[in-house]
Amino acid sequence: MDTDGVRTRAADLPREPGIYQFEDTDERVLYVGKAVDLRDRVRSYADPRSDRIAAMVERARTIDFSVTDTETQALLLEANLIKRHRPPYNVRLKDDKSYPLVQLTDHAVPRIEVTRDPAEGATVYGPFTDKGRVEVVLKALREIYGLRGCSDHKYRNRDRPCLDYEMGICSAPCTGEISAADYGEDVENVERFFEGETGVLTDPLRRAMEGAAAEQAFERAANLRDKLDAVEAFVGESDTAVSDASARATTDVLGAAFEGETAVVARLHAEGGKLVERDRHTLAVPDGEGTDAVYRAFIPQYYAEREFPDRILCAEDPADADIEAWLAAEGVDLRVPGAGREATLVDLALKNARRRGGADDELGALADALGIDRPDRIEGFDVSHAQGRAVVGSNVSFVDTKAEKADYRRKKLSERNDDYANMRELVRWRATRAVEGRDDRPDPDLLVIDGGDGQLGAARDALTEVGWDVPAIALAKDEELVVTPDGVYDWPDDAPQLHLLQRIRDEAHRFAVQYHQTVRDEVSTALDEVPGIGPETRKRLLRRFGSVEGVRSASLTELRTVDGIGERTAETIRTRLN
Structure with missing residues (x-):
């Protein structure tokens, strides 16, 4: 469409608020915009303000429009049409990712755990960006207050306490080792910690650390020091929330950043003075747009179908009078803080928005999908045996998605036909060497277990027993399901993060089978006696x-x-072996 065509079409439009759509010859929507005065706004495209807009006008063949009663209706209609038609010249919302939470379940004897899908009625804290740090804090809380972490299936009908009780991380309410009243007090202490009374955890840790140092138990003191550091870092992250307990306003904090050809908006949501939700949203952004355009697009597209917070804090002014008027009419206070606690919140949102990731970045995609920090170093584990004979385990290493064969390790395991016990022994071996400083490799950021929920549970039992704080997941072969402590993921076959896990799993399997064949061939058997x-x-x-x-x-x-x-040798084999 040329300049004269735009002016001609604009002359036919009313001087009323509404939306307009540029469409190509196939009636595909190229761009959706809102206007207080449709005629004036569309006429402005006869003199495009950028090369991108000029290219869009040139591709267009028609301009459609809809009249609305108010500017606010035009704003919301624009947001809905962008979602529906996904026009290539608009900034448009694509998807979102969630972060892990800590929940205390709504049981008579509550369970504490990390999750991304809280149970109904649970008391939820977070979300948090560093899942590894959260798990260190949970372990420290369980060591001091003994809250259970087991599933309902494991909790019910027990005759004796489980291994967690023996390890000192559970007070075993399942078998009456602690009264309901005393357990309830421990739950209240944990709640007080997450509500800001951090001394209920840091004070006992500091006393234990000082006591270990006085007894010259320096390794234990160092371990407690590391836990204390993790807890204090965790507290520092939590303290960036609005900490005024009297505050009852709901607040959304938005931070936007570019990732290649897309933009990411991180949203933090606070209620009653505490962060209760975090998510990341990806937007497709045409060339030439800045972060101000990202905020202008995100706010109406996101909030058009959601409940409004009492206030929205942005890292940058969206510079849109219609958005400001719309939010003001809904009682929402939109502002850009310059200093103080609100500015700290905005900085945290920006940090989350800038976190690496993306569809072509396998490690970034894996980090986003699991809600963990970018796992640059990953180790895979598998076990191979023949009906409990020649049992071996493999431990392969990947750095920046590439196999690091110099860091491969393998181990002969106990002779038994128990895949779970074998995996537990293999991971315990690796964890023990790491904790004792006998492994010359750096600690990995993630463990990938070949197997399903049973193998993952065995591996996590070993990690807990030794005290090696490394997150672990499993990849089951049959349906390629990713099993985590939080749940099971069925990612699309073309998901980049799934491809990475498959490579690691397959390499661990290959290395285990190769070693098993070598060990099996070296074992003396009854076949040695067959002529x-x-x-x-x-x-x-x-x-x-x-x-x-x-x-x-x-x-x-x-x-x-x-x-x-x-034939003769076959007969001899049958005779000698039977």
């Missing part, structure tokens, strides 16, 4: 049937399918 069976033939038999028991169960026909096994 005519040399080392190479024995290897072929074990590879074909998996174990001596498998060879014993094979038919004569199956035995003869192995290279080097004729």
